[in-house]
Every structure is written in structure tokens, then in C-alpha cells.
Amino acid sequence: MKNSIIVLDFGSQYNQLIARRVRDMQVYAEVIPCTASIEEIKSHQPAGIILSGGPSSVFAEDAFTVPKEIYDLGIPVLGICYGMQLTAHLLDGKVSKGAKGEYGKAEFHLTQSGKLFKGFPEQSTVWMSHFDEVAKVPEGFTVCGRSESDIAAFYNEEKNIYAVQFHPEVSHTEHGTQLIENFVFDICKCEKNWKLTNYIDHQIQAIKEKVGDKKVILGLSGGVDSSVASVLIHKAIGDQLTCIFVDTGLMRLNEGDLIMEAYGKHFDINIIRVDAQERFLSKLKGVSDPEKKRKIIGHEFIEVFDEESAKIENASFLAQGTIYPDVIESQSIKGPSATIKSHHNVGGLPEDMKLELLEPLRELFKDEVRKVGVELGISPDLVYRHPFPGPGLGIRILGEVDAEKVEILQKADAIFIEELHKNDLYNSVSQAFVVLLPVKSVGVMGDERTYEYTCVVRSADTIDFMTATWSKLPYEVLEKVSNRIINEVKGINRVAYDISSKPPATIEWE
DSSP: TTTEEEESSSSTTTHHHHHHHHHHTTTOEEETTTTTTHHHHTTTTTTTTEEESSSSTTTSOOOOOOOOOGGGGOOEEEETTTTHHHHHHHHOEEEEOOOOOOOEEEEEEEOOOOOOTOOOEEEEEEEEEESSSEEEOOOOOEEEEOSSEEEEEEEEETTTEEEEESSSTTSSSTTTTHHHHHIIIIOOOOOOOOOOOHHHHHHHHHHHHHHHHHHEEEEEHHHHHHHHHHHHHHHHHHEEEEEEEOOOOOTTTTTTHHIIIIIIIISOOOOEEEEEEHHHHHHHHTTHHHHHHHHHHHHOOOOOOOOHTTSSEEEEEEEEEHHHHHHHHHOOTTTTGGGGSSTTTTTTOTTTTSSEETTTTTOOHHHHHHHHHHTTTHHHHHTTTTOOOTTTTGGGOOOSOOHHHHHHHHHHHHHHHHHHHTTTTTGGGGEEEEEEEEEEEEEETTTEEEEEEEEEEEEEOOOSSBBBOOOOOOOOHHHHHHHHHHHTTEEEEEEEEEOBBBBOOOOSOO
């Protein structure tokens, strides 16, 4: 990909965002660990290199770095946050400990324009997240922007090296997209040639060539990733694909029937449905810890899938709906120890697995996967459904999970989603669902005392799922949702609305 941008990952929580912003501009971008060798970086033949931010300090004993040679490759370099400090440090500038650091929104003052800041006003709001600061820029570099207390941007246009202290990739930075566009097009001279229709045609041909006349099995969860992967692979090889749908019983109301109708009947994909609710619930009995629940559900899913896949003779490939964020996180320099909550679809494959992996979506971000799904003919109503966690309702039921609680939550959640659709609100919020709490409270229904569960209605608005705010839903809609849940769902007598943002909260509760 000679027209691509390489993002070197120094551990920033925003490194995926950088690549997504570039891809939104129809230019291919790829995230690789900062520990990649110069030879590996050069092998990509990138048009530009972006050094991401990171949680470390250039003064740390185990600080991540890059060879100074990276600045002499003749390839434009943009350092962001830690990437800026590292650039100053490696090129003999001066980085010092900040007095207090800068976090959140800050005012950026442009002191000297240039290619990177084309279209920027003299003053704008940016997003900062750093403690160390650049006290002195390297010789031959020009300070072109400042915050209230720090050097916030510098460059050497002759060497095509640029650096900013703020994060242009986050939506909180005004004109951040413009800055990235300036780097990609005006400095790196990239062309707009990353198109998903081309990707589909290329993948179909690649799948045909790789699989030949052999058989493929795929674990179909009903989520966007596995569903799009199944339709794409089926388009390439037809009946050589068999999908195994493990119905955990922890899915949304009537979800299993919907999956069989949408993908089995409509696309004529061969799907084996395994009813495993009792098996999953028995394994979850007595378990309240969310991470333990995730691991149990993930492990049991693999066990059931293995048992069923063993019945399919002469299968040579295991297909997965692995997408690019999964790939990035599995190779991240931070490693699995930095996980806030484990991903159900990462890991768990046996080391001695005899099947060869087939992952046709591994280069795509979630929004790109959705677009591919629509191009393949999957209903937008399915493709653009709100995210649903792999462990399903197992982690939306706080505390111990049992069949009664699953049924209660399925009905309550269905009512909330139905009301959002009725009021034309579903597509204007990013993720909406109901959580069942392990809390009972006193109520009065029909002149009788009740003692039943409390549920929490949650709706979040976000652009990138890195940060999110609670949805300002109309009171009359929330009132209708509450009345319907309390009157129609036996087992709930109190409804609350979650008005916390991310951070400090997360979108899901577990």
C-alpha cells in the first residue's frame, strides 16, 4: 500500500481513532506496534508515518522509542502527544516534567501557519492529555503553536517533520480533521483510493483462491461482524460454508429466530442452530463477578462450537468475524494486562488447531464492516443495530444469572427499543439497552405491596465509543418506557435512567 499511512502505536487509547480518521478520507491507514523495526516500516512503503500518543514518559526506564533513522527516511512524520515529546527528545530538543500537566479541553494559539495548519484560525479549542512538556524544540525546528503554558506544536517543513501536543483525532479538537487532512494530502500527497466496493471484490476473489474446493465453518453469533463475514464468504464459495449458531439463551428477545430467518432463509446460508441455554445457565449458576461471567461464557461457547464443528467432516478452514480493532488490541504494546474488560472474541483458540483461519474482515473497522454489509444486501436494520456484547445479557444482568432474570430483561429491553423506534429515536442514539440490577424494592400495584427488581434504562451518544454522553431523551418517552415496563414485565416495579457519561463510567455496566 504505497499510498498508505502507518500509525506507530505507543499505547494511546486513541490510536485506532487516528487510523479511522485517515480511512474516512479514503486513504488506507494501518496501526503497527512502535517496536516494529525500520525494515518492517519501510516494507509497507508508506506515504506518511504518524507517531501516536501514549501513557508513558520519555524519561521512564522502559520508555518506548523508535530509531532516530525514522526521521531520515524521507517519509513525512507527524508526532502526536507522546509522539511530539519523543520527536523533541530524539532530535536533541528538551523535554521536561510539567508542573501540573494539561488534561481535557485547552486553548491553542497558532503563532505561525504552514502546510499542517492550513485553514486553522489563530485560536481554537483542542484536546490535551499529557504531563511532560517540550521545553525546547530541536535545532532547525520552528514553534508554530502554544497552549496557555506549553509549546503545543512545532515543525521543520524542509525535513517534513511535524509535531503537535494535542490530539487532532478526537472530536473535541476543533479543526482536528482539517489538520489530519493537511498532513495526509498536502504533505504526504496521498490519493483517495481506499474504497470498500473494491475491497469486497478483492476479498471474494481472495477467498475463492484460498479455499478452493474445501469446506469452511463459521461461528455465527448474529452480531454485525460474524454476520457480514458469513454473507461475504457465502457469496464467494456458497454451500462450502457451514455456520454454527450457538444459541446461548442470553440474547435479545426472539434473536435466535431472527438470525435463522435473516441469514438462513433470506441468504440461503447453511446454518446449524444449537440450543444451549440450559448448558450456559448451569455454568453461570452462583457466579456474580463480571469477568468470571465473561470467561465462562466465552469458554463454554468455544466448547459447544468445537463439539458441533467436529461433526462436520473434511472442514479445512475456521472463519471468524475478526475486525481490525481486534487485531490492533491483540498486538498492542500494552498487552492483555491493560484490558478494562476482556473481549469475548479474542483468544481461546487451541494452539494445536488443525483448521486454517479465514478472516476476511480483519482489515476493517466496525463502521467499514457495516458499510460492507449494506453493499452485500444485508438489511440496514440489521447492520446498523446498536452494539450488543458478546456475552449478551449475561453481563447486563448484574449479579447471578438465571432463566427468570433473562426473561425479565429480554422483555424490558424489547419494550425500550420498541419505544425508541416508535418515536423515531433509535437511529439518533448510539447504544440503548436495559440493565437488570440485583436489587429489589418495595412497590404498590393494585393496592398490593410488591417487592421486585429494579431495572436501569441506558442510552448513550457517541461518535467513536471512546467517549460518550448520556442521551437527552424526551421525558414523555422515558415516562412511556417506564410505565410499559412496570405494567407489562412481571418482576420489575422500579425503572431508573442512567445519566452518567464515559468517562468516568463505561457505556456497558459490566
